[in-house]
Amino acid sequence: MRELTVDLGDRSYPIYIGEGLLHRAAELFAKHGVSLKSPLMIVSDANVADTYLGPLEEQLRSAGYLTVSITVPSGESSKSLSVFESVITKALEAGLDRHSTIVALGGGVVGDLAGYAAAAYMRGIRFIQIPTTILAHDSSVGGKVAVNHPLAKNIIGAFHQPEIVLYDLQTLQTLPGREVRSGLAEVIKHGLIWDAGFVSWIEENMAKLLSLDPESLGYALYKGCSVKAEVVSKDEREQDLRAILNLGHTIGHALEAVAGYGELTHGEAIAIGMVGSARIGVELGAPEEVYEVTRRLFISCGLPVGIPAHYDTDAIMSAMMRDKKFKEGRMVFVVPTAIGRVEIDKNMSADLVRRTVEQLKGETGQA
Amino acid sequence: MRELTVDLGDRSYPIYIGEGLLHRAAELFAKHGVSLKSPLMIVSDANVADTYLGPLEEQLRSAGYLTVSITVPSGESSKSLSVFESVITKALEAGLDRHSTIVALGGGVVGDLAGYAAAAYMRGIRFIQIPTTILAHDSSVGGKVAVNHPLAKNIIGAFHQPEIVLYDLQTLQTLPGREVRSGLAEVIKHGLIWDAGFVSWIEENMAKLLSLDPESLGYALYKGCSVKAEVVSKDEREQDLRAILNLGHTIGHALEAVAGYGELTHGEAIAIGMVGSARIGVELGAPEEVYEVTRRLFISCGLPVGIPAHYDTDAIMSAMMRDKKFKEGRMVFVVPTAIGRVEIDKNMSADLVRRTVEQLKGETGQA
Ligand SMILES: NC(=O)c1ccc[n+]([C@@H]2O[C@H](COP(=O)([O-])OP(=O)(O)OC[C@H]3O[C@@H](n4cnc5c(N)ncnc54)[C@H](O)[C@@H]3O)[C@@H](O)[C@H]2O)c1
Ligand SMILES: NC(=O)c1ccc[n+]([C@@H]2O[C@H](COP(=O)([O-])OP(=O)(O)OC[C@H]3O[C@@H](n4cnc5c(N)ncnc54)[C@H](O)[C@@H]3O)[C@@H](O)[C@H]2O)c1
Ligand SMILES: [Zn+2]
Ligand SMILES: [Zn+2]
Numbered sequence: 001m002r003e004l005t006v007d008l009g010d011r012s013y014p015i016y017i018g019e020g021l022l023h024r025a026a027e028l029f030a031k032h033g034v035s036l037k038s039p040l041m042i043v044s045d046a047n048v049a050d051t052y053l054g055p056l057e058e059q060l061r062s063a064g065y066l067t068v069s070i071t072v073p074s075g076e077s078s079k080s081l082s083v084f085e086s087v088i089t090k091a092l093e094a095g096l097d098r099h100s101t102i103v104a105l106g107g108g109v110v111g112d113l114a115g116y117a118a119a120a121y122m123r124g125i126r127f128i129q130i131p132t133t134i135l136a137h138d139s140s141v142g143g144k145v146a147v148n149h150p151l152a153k154n155i156i157g158a159f160h161q162p163e164i165v166l167y168d169l170q171t172l173q174t175l176p177g178r179e180v181r182s183g184l185a186e187v188i189k190h191g192l193i194w195d196a197g198f199v200s201w202i203e204e205n206m207a208k209l210l211s212l213d214p215e216s217l218g219y220a221l222y223k224g225c226s227v228k229a230e231v232v233s234k235d236e237r238e239q240d241l242r243a244i245l246n247l248g249h250t251i252g253h254a255l256e257a258v259a260g261y262g263e264l265t266h267g268e269a270i271a272i273g274m275v276g277s278a279r280i281g282v283e284l285g286a287p288e289e290v291y292e293v294t295r296r297l298f299i300s301c302g303l304p305v306g307i308p309a310h311y312d313t314d315a316i317m318s319a320m321m322r323d324k325k326f327k328e329g330r331m332v333f334v335v336p337t338a339i340g341r342v343e344i345d346k347n348m349s350a351d352l353v354r355r356t357v358e359q360l361k362g363e364t365g366q367a
Numbered sequence: 368m369r370e371l372t373v374d375l376g377d378r379s380y381p382i383y384i385g386e387g388l389l390h391r392a393a394e395l396f397a398k399h400g401v402s403l404k405s406p407l408m409i410v411s412d413a414n415v416a417d418t419y420l421g422p423l424e425e426q427l428r429s430a431g432y433l434t435v436s437i438t439v440p441s442g443e444s445s446k447s448l449s450v451f452e453s454v455i456t457k458a459l460e461a462g463l464d465r466h467s468t469i470v471a472l473g474g475g476v477v478g479d480l481a482g483y484a485a486a487a488y489m490r491g492i493r494f495i496q497i498p499t500t501i502l503a504h505d506s507s508v509g510g511k512v513a514v515n516h517p518l519a520k521n522i523i524g525a526f527h528q529p530e531i532v533l534y535d536l537q538t539l540q541t542l543p544g545r546e547v548r549s550g551l552a553e554v555i556k557h558g559l560i561w562d563a564g565f566v567s568w569i570e571e572n573m574a575k576l577l578s579l580d581p582e583s584l585g586y587a588l589y590k591g592c593s594v595k596a597e598v599v600s601k602d603e604r605e606q607d608l609r610a611i612l613n614l615g616h617t618i619g620h621a622l623e624a625v626a627g628y629g630e631l632t633h634g635e636a637i638a639i640g641m642v643g644s645a646r647i648g649v650e651l652g653a654p655e656e657v658y659e660v661t662r663r664l665f666i667s668c669g670l671p672v673g674i675p676a677h678y679d680t681d682a683i684m685s686a687m688m689r690d691k692k693f694k695e696g697r698m699v700f701v702v703p704t705a706i707g708r709v710e711i712d713k714n715m716s717a718d719l720v721r722r723t724v725e726q727l728k729g730e731t732g733q734a
Contacts, residue, residue: 085448085516092518123513123524146490149452151459157490158525 002222006141007233011161015141015225019214021168022056022130026063029101032164034126038099039066041091043114045074048106048132052171056105056130068094072113079113079147081156087117101126101163107133107179108140112154115145119160129162132171134183135267137221138190140165142232142242153253159237167221169214177210181302182267184209187220188297189274190227193244196340198223199293206300244342247334248273250320251357257319258311264304271303275363276356281336283352284345290336306363316357317350369589373508374600378528382508382592386581388535389423389497393430396468399531401493405466406433408458410481412441415473415499419538423472423497435461439480446480446514448523454484468493468530474500474546475507479521482512486527494529499538501550502634504588505557507532509599509609520620526604534588536581544577548669549634551576554587555664556641557594560611563707565590566660573667611709614701615640617687618724624686625678631671638670642730643723648703650719651712657703673730683724684717 001018016028034040040060044053049071060067070090072078091102102125104114111129118127129140146157175183187209191199201223202209208216228245235241252273255264278286278294298305307316320331333348368385383395401407407427411420416438427434437457439445458469469492471481478496485494496507513524542550554576558566568590569576575583595612602608619640622631645653645661665672674683687698700715 081448081452088516088523089518092516092522120523120525122522123511123526144490149455149459151456155459155489156455156487158487159490 002218004222004226004229006161006229008143008161008236011143011236013162013164015165015167015229017167017169017218017222017225019169019218021166022052022171023059025056025130025166026060026065028164028166029060029065029128030063034065034101034128034163035099036064036066038097038101039068039094040101040103041087041094041096042067042069042103042105043087043110043117044069044071044105045078045107045110046071047074048110048171051174052105052132056103072110074109076109076148079109079154081147081149084113084117084120084147087113088121091117091121096121096125098122098125101128103128103130105130105132106136107131108136108138111136111139112145112157113147115143115160115162116147116157119145119158124160127160127162129165131165131167133175133179134172134217134221135179135186137167137183137224138186138228140167141225141228143236165225169218169221172217173212175212177302178265180210180212182265184220184301185267185271185274185298185303187224188301189245189247189270190224192274192294192336192340193247193334193342194227194231194340195223196338198227199297199339203293203297203300206297210301240344243332243344244334247336247342248275248277250331250333251276251316251353251360254316254319255307255311257322258315268304271298271301272305272307272360274298275305276353276360277334278336279356279359280333280348280352281342283356284335286335286337290339293339294336305360307357307360309361311361313354313357313361317354320353369585371589371593371596373528373596375510375528375603378510380529380531382532382534382596384534384536384585384589384592386536386585388533389419389538390426392423392497392533393427393432395531395533396427396432396495397430401432401468401495401530402466403431403433405464405468406435406461407468407470408461408463409434409436409470409472410454410477410484411436411438411472412445412474412477413438414441415477415538418541419472419499439477441476443476443515446476446521448514448516451480451484451487451514454480455488458484458488463488463492465489465492468495470495470497472497472499473503474498475503475505478503478506479512479524480514482510482527482529483514483524486512486525491527494527496529496532498532498534500542500546501539501584501588502546502553504534504550504591505553505595507534508592508595510603532592534592536585536588539584540579542579544669545632547577547579549632551587551668552634552638552641552665552670554591555668556612556614556637557591559641559661559703559707560614560701560709561594561598561707562590563705565594566664566706570660570664570667573664577668607711610699610711611701614703614709615642615644617690617698617700618643618683618720618727620690621683621686622674622678624690625682630675635671638665638668639672639674639727641665642672643720643727644701645703646723646726647700647715647719648709650723651702653702653704657706660706661703674724674727676728678728680721680724680728684721687720
């Protein structure tokens with residue numbers, strides 16, 4: 001088992017990563033003071049609940065925990081105010097009190113939803129993350145929790161740190177391949193913004209990662225979480241540094257906004273975005289290899305590196321404007337300056353971004 | 368103009384109390400760094416908007432602020448998730464950004480609703496309170512914000528401190544008499560838990576307070592806010608001390624829960640609750656005058672001191688149980704030990720509370 005600490009003063013918390021941790025949940029909960037007297041609630045989604053909810057409930061109950069569970073539909077649509085309300089209703093009906101804990105068993109959707117419920121219920125109760133996707137290594141660190149509004153993603157939320165994060169590598173074995181690749185996009189991002197050595201390691205171990213080799217996966221998640229934890233502990237409330245975590249996300253979010261339902265996963269969208277950002281970096285003076293390595297990484301991971309030709313550039317650009325607010329043709333943009341290093345450019349030219357989007361539409365993804 | 372500071376480290380903020388402050392809003396906003404570049408949103412209710420929204424908008428606009436307003440229906444029903452959603456929708460449509468401010472212009476309902484919207488929007492933006500009821504001297508200090516769930520009051524919320532509180536005594540002149548008395552109940556509470564001298568002052572000045580004499584009202588709100596501020600700054604997140612603010616609220620909330628719509632205001636319910644608590648205090652050894660003074664105060668304020676005979680004791684007790692969770696016939700209860708002093712009894716006998724409720728049903732309110 002690997003362990004690391006997200007260092008946030010009196011809100012610090014540990015992340016445990018290892019095989020079979022689901023079967024040690026009761027022990028780890030007890031170690032971190034989860035109350036046996038107050039009911040705890042597990043939030044899960046339909047896919048995850050099928051395989052993992054029963055065993056978790058059983059193991060907690062046999063240790064004496066009072067558990068109640070709510071299973072929400074799988075997918076982004078569960079990050080809504082109405083599903084949030086149903087989670088709160090369940091909590092009330094089950095009699096959760098100020099000493100209760102809400103447990104998120106699932107990917108980023110369940111983590112964000114359950115986390116926001118924990119932040120809001122009685123103005124904040126304890127929260128535990130049991131992430132079951134690779135992508136959730138990102139969402140489970142940093143305490144950002146939220147639901148969506150029809151007009152904007154993640155607009156209704158809070159900062160609410162978990163008590164512990166419990167990452168059971170075994171649960172990842174059932175992840176669909178596309179979700180594996182999508183999650184790896186964020187792992188790669190954590191390398192690209194912070195750690196050139198980790199980027200090389202990823203390149204060398206891509207095949208193992210894609211085949212879900214537990215040892216490699218454990219190390220990659222440990223490193224990914226560590227980078228995020230370091231950035232977040234230096235800037236919990238996103239005053240400044242934390243913005244580097246948005247590498248590839250300005251273009252990526254715009255692509256997600258214009259894509260049809262299910263056309264692009266988050267990881268696919270930001271992979272394309274990171275390739276675009278690398279292009280811009282090189283344009284602005286970074287060494288050519290920044291672009292080459294970035295592109296190669298995503299191709300070897302089976303992720304797209306270009307924008308499908310039928311996407312409309314105007315639509316992409318106006319989605320970006322809604323998201324980011326250009327001021328006089330300028331915007332904030334995260335730009336790579338070397339492998340493992342990025343800069344926040346507060347004065348990025350919208351024209352340059354537009355040209356890059358155009359170029360990405362010519363990319364075929366052939367290595 | 369009176370000024371006091373709620374001392375909460377880097378979340379400290381000032382409360383301004385005076386006549387005509389609404390006309391100085393732009394100046395005070397500017398002093399506290401409210402951005403001219405980002406739109407700000409005023410949340411108000413129908414009664415308040417009628418008289419005060421226009422002038423506030425005009426004064427902010429003429430100073431160069433971009434303002435947008437939303438008016439919600441008057442009354443507790445606006446503290447719902449669906450009204451909250453409509454506030455968020457309005458904020459999105461108006462393009463509020465991370466540097467925007469949400470302004471609550473109204474009583475405790477608008478303060479709690481707008482405050483929760485400010486806490487949640489983009490995970491927290493700036494918030495200003497312009498309270499227009501006496502009761503809101505209580506709700507505008509301390510940062511508790513929330514909306515209700517059909518099954519429980521204030522269950523969905525956050526701690527979110529305002530940037531400033533701006534109390535214009537002139538706005539109180541239009542308050543219906545019943546709201547005046549209801550608000551004074553919380554002023555009296557702040558005396559009873561903390562400051563015997565203030566209690567005497569209230570007794571002597573009750574007639575002036577009831578006639579909304581600005582000088583007396585200004586002093587009373589200043590003192591009421593000061594007590595609350597002191598308690599809150601010692602215990603922002605209600606670990607312990609802050610619970611003394613619940614004097615009269617255990618019985619009071621139960622009465623509100625069983626009362627028919629509009630039958631009892633919050634102030635009326637807690638006035639009865641405080642008389643009950645004083646009875647219990649005396650029973651447990653406090654001097655007789657604790658009960659006598661408490662009762663006399665509320666009678667002279669025109670507030671009820673007994674429970675209407677048709678209220679069912681069993682219903683009141685089970686509402687209390689839902690709210691507070693007796694454990695083996697015991698509960699947490701705030702008990703006066705002298706005028707200006709209370710204790711938190713973590714082991715109060717439910718039987719004693721029940722007997723007190725029965726006795727309150729015999730009270731007639733004749734001095
Ligand atoms: N809070 C943050 O800081 C943060 C950061 C990044 C992303 N996010 C959010 O995370 C969400 C995306 O997370 P995600 O990619 O994990 O999505 P997700 O939770 O929807 O999971 C993806 C899919 O995999 C399924 N699944 C999950 N675990 C599984 C398992 N072990 N076996 C089989 N199937 C499984 C799910 O049912 C779902 O269909 C987005 O809403 C995004 O906004 C939040
Ligand atoms: N957050 C906290 O710490 C805290 C503390 C105490 C109470 N509260 C909350 O406060 C709410 C009660 O507050 P309230 O009593 O101010 O209720 P309110 O906001 O509903 O106002 C009472 C009535 O007076 C009207 N009104 C307001 N200002 C007026 C004015 N200047 N002239 C004429 N009419 C006016 C309103 O439209 C309403 O009909 C409750 O929801 C309670 O839960 C919160
Ligand atoms: Zn992301
Ligand atoms: Zn009250």
